[in-house]
Amino acid sequence: MAQDNQRGVVVSALAALGIVYGDLGTSPLYTFQTVVGDAGGTITREIALGSLSLIVWALIVVITFKYCVVVMRADNQGEGGILALMSLLKPPSRPGLMHGSGLLIAAGLFGAALIYGDGIITPAISVLGALEGLDVATSAFKPFILPIAVAILVILFAAQPLGTAKLGRAFGPVMLVWFAVIAAMGAVAIARSPGVLQALDPLLGLRFLLHHGFGSFTVLGGVFLALTGGEALYADMGHLGRRPVRLSWGTIVLPALLLNYAGQAAQIVRDPSLAKNSFFSEVPHWGVYPLVILATIATIIASQAIITGAFSLTRQAMQLGWMPGLIIHQTSDEEYGQIYVPLVNWTMMIATIAITVGFGSSARLAGAFGTAVSTTMLLTTILLADVMRNRWRWGWPAILSVVGILLVIDIAFFAANLLKILDGGFVPLLFGLALFVIMITWHEGVARMRASLKATAPDGDAVIAAVRDGRIPRTEGHAVFLTRGPTAVPLLVARHLTMFGALPERVVSLFVRFEATARVPASERVTVQALGEGFWYVEVRFGFVEIPNLVMALEEARRQDCRIDADRAIFFAAHDDIVPKAQRPRMFGPQRLLFALQYRNAVRTPDRFALPRDRFFELGRQIEL
Template sequence: MGATTSEGATPDREHRAPDDPHRRAVYGLALAALGVVYGDIGTSPLYTLKTVFDPSGGLPLQPANVIGIVSLIFWSLTVIVSLKYVALILRASNHGEGGIMALLALAASSVKERRRLRHGLLVVGVMGASLFYGDGVITPAISVLSAVEGLEVAAPVLQPYVVPVTLIALIALFLLQKRGTAGIGAVFGPIMVLWFVVIAVAGAMNIKDAPRILAALDPFEGLAFCLHHRWLAFVALGAVVLSLTGAEALYADMGHFGARPIRLTWFAVVFPALALNYLGQGALLLADPAALQNPFYRLFPSWMLFPMILLSTIATVIASQAVISGTYSMTKQAMQLGFLPRMNVVHTSAREIGQIYVPGINWTLLLAVVAAVLGFGSSTALGSAYGIAVTGTMLITTMLTFFVIRYAWHMNWALCVFATLFFFVIDSMFFSANLLKVAEGGWFPLAIGLLIFTVMATWGRGSEIMAHEAHVRAGTTPLRPFLTSLLTKKPVRVEGTAVFMSADPDGVPHSLLNNLMHNRVLHEHVAFLTVINEPVPWVDNARRLDIQVLGDGCFQVTVRYGFKDEVDLPAALESCRQSGLKFDRSTISYFLSRATVVPTPGTGMALWRERLFAIMLHNVGNVAAYLRLPADRVIELGARIEI
């Protein structure tokens, strides 16, 4: 796998590169990016300051504290988002793609000769991906709940309806997922432009009432706050980090929009709007401490409250949609990298290749989100659960980036250590501050992350053991000598084409052995097909297929996919016609081996993990559907494997 040292794509990705000015205008991509990338971080002002000064945190609402907190928020946005993500990590392009899975593949590839180090990076990367699922649960819950809480401000009598309205909005959102986002995606950008303009103007209007809040632009105000309060300041960092939620999306969505539009929108629109709004909320709290009930909504006059509640709810739904879609994409990448079982993936758009829907993940997320809303009941309570997933992912991203800039980019050792240590210390402080809130709700995303990590690690290890067992078995029955011997005996040949799926291209597929044992025939055309998932986002069409003619109507076919490619075996096989493998889609038969795992004590995995792997293998996923094989042309033949 090759790595690039700039935001551009590697040659095999250039024909898809979203930064190509000949394909799309940068400003059009920037508008689209506003509607997808910034929904999460853009709606953070709804709950950040309210959570920081929540009485349970112990930080008194005093002018010096308000200025210090706003200063910490402003400079956190500057250092973490502007410097770390926008200036540095957006350069870690994996063939034009971003996100923790793409970064993991890039980091692991850069140290592929060091097996132990590579294995350690894979473990750390999977931990980061697992925490992302925790973020995928908390973000919709806290975002929509914080928006609907505006009803309490507009009319306190409506307070009992906050949770029910939130649940109705979230359930409707998840029910609509199977229809895709193509129809509503076009309006996301303009709505978020309106959102950022409104919150910027509201913030600026309040700054003029207490201009001393502008002292927060001085980084020494934040430093003085930390030195003065020490422990309370450390605790407050756990809430300050809420202003950074969604920063990971800047990198994760790089493949959709390109680095340049994301940088443009951040510096031209999002950062100024967020800075003005946080400064405006700080100014409001200086002028009216009673506004702490909900400093965001108190920025607006009473006649604007209901329109703002509506706009906020729409904006948070957009933020939730981005996270939900990101979870689908993460799941698909994890499946193709071998960390999750193959689940049903529905393509919701015939034109947009990245628009997918994973039913199993959708309903699992919905149940978890509903549980979070009912269990925590308010955005302030959810704030305690939110930060730990975000900061954990940020910390792991920093660790993986070190191996990319050092071993893939070959930058100076001292520079790599200094840059990584600088961000590592900051991320560690945020993460440590959130560890204090484990008992208050931080356990929730940690529990989700631990569950997902167990599933991913068990599936990855179990798949390795099964592949090894298949290789050992294949080693005793090499394909070419077996085929030569078989054809010498002149077996009965029947019309049609048979495709035998094989994990090892050099071994005899068990499905072929079983077919010969039971049916005692060989098809006129036979293809031994192996699918290889490479640790790159995209495989160029020129490298997609490798076809070897074995003679007498037999072929060996290897199909390669990247973790962002759309898997479609029938479509890929169309190219085989040029090599003589002619077939009719309506008569072709796909032979698959369906393994039954028998957990046995030994050197594989712990027995409970082997049993978990066996359950997942038996109950989760449909390989034929994943490969997009026609259901009426698939024949599955069983095999038992002890691990």
């Protein structure tokens, strides 16, 4: 049994190479190239070795210590990512995002929104970085690099509806080849200039920062690109678990990256003219074309991982109540994480192609890349401090010793990337800010809408009493009313009475609650409350990574003596129009318009909950906000 378990960990560790480490693994394509640009276009031995020392120790401290050792402990039932981390925070003491824990939640939301900004840049910079290797072989390909990159990106996004369940099985072995190749490239270059190994001394990087002042500070922005897959590592942890992800990093990914970065530094030290594309200069001329092909495949895998991550993040945000319902397709019967979100896919495709054409090269895109990720990493550290205190019950000395070190590093990288705002860093920040506004508007709108519905809900006891006294006629049949709040007799029932003048003989008010935990145990899924006279209130709970299935939930309710037949029942939901309140509106005008637009275009109830369309009806009503 132990041997089988060990084999499973190894297999998962191989899969992690493709699912988790695509972004980190393809960073060598453009990191040193960006460092050269940040250094003013020329690079000396001192800059090359100082930058290498910073890269080496940034990978060890930030990725190994911060993410693999510390942050990955902050999981929500095995699920990672900044939204999962946010769900572990201490709940706010009062509504709103502008105080105490509310500010931390706002920070988490903004960090999540910025991941989408990372998602539109990663495919662009990775594919361009791979194809630019053609320019090393011959300048004849230079005019075609951008069109080829755009074509690859279009095919990548257009293929998303097909799913990657079968193709994904090949991602791990392909990335294993990639890491083996870049490790071998680096080892050969180091053998020619073994002096670069002195960069393993962390004091070399610190002296470089201290002696070169502002110039070395700007180089930090390029160094940071070696870390840009750290958040993806944490977010994708739920697919495979901590052990395989850590095993892959320690045994394959980190050694390969260290060897390759050291090899690039060795090439630059030997011949500074190679600095403009030090990655592809590590191989002889005949090896450039095969390496470009392998690099392109690796970047497609890295892009696929970030796109899938955006889909998963969207589902989490939806079910935690921060985004409107969107159409989601499950593309695999075997793998839960294989989903497709059309709106997110096509929006990301348009944005990615726009910035690919707009920036035109990986060097120019590098200025836009680091700002979003460095901001998210800083916010992750801030949220982690709250989890350490309120979840793990750490004392302040332990928290300050760990978080203090991480904050110094995160703030340094964050500040260095702020220098690139005008060079394109504003693009992912504006994209993330727009999504942040959408998220908080949706959450506030739903909360205010529920408050409005609660204030106008009928007196449940009075309705039951009227049924008991025969004042409300009953008709044959079963009805399920989907309510937007935990109300036993919702406004929707009153609306049905107004329209039809009667109620079916068996009535269920059904409320779906999405919890801040990844999964809800089956034994706690359904709660039934008998109201009498053929009325039941059923509350169904799902975790933020679970697929809601209301028909199965009603079957469980039936086993709890709720005598409703889901195969015969008619499902009723509200078709709401959001209108301004005549006096003292509940929402600011533009915010209300944005919420109304989101609400009107959100996925319809039968699509989100897989309800039978031939037995589903919507009742119109207006809600004043």
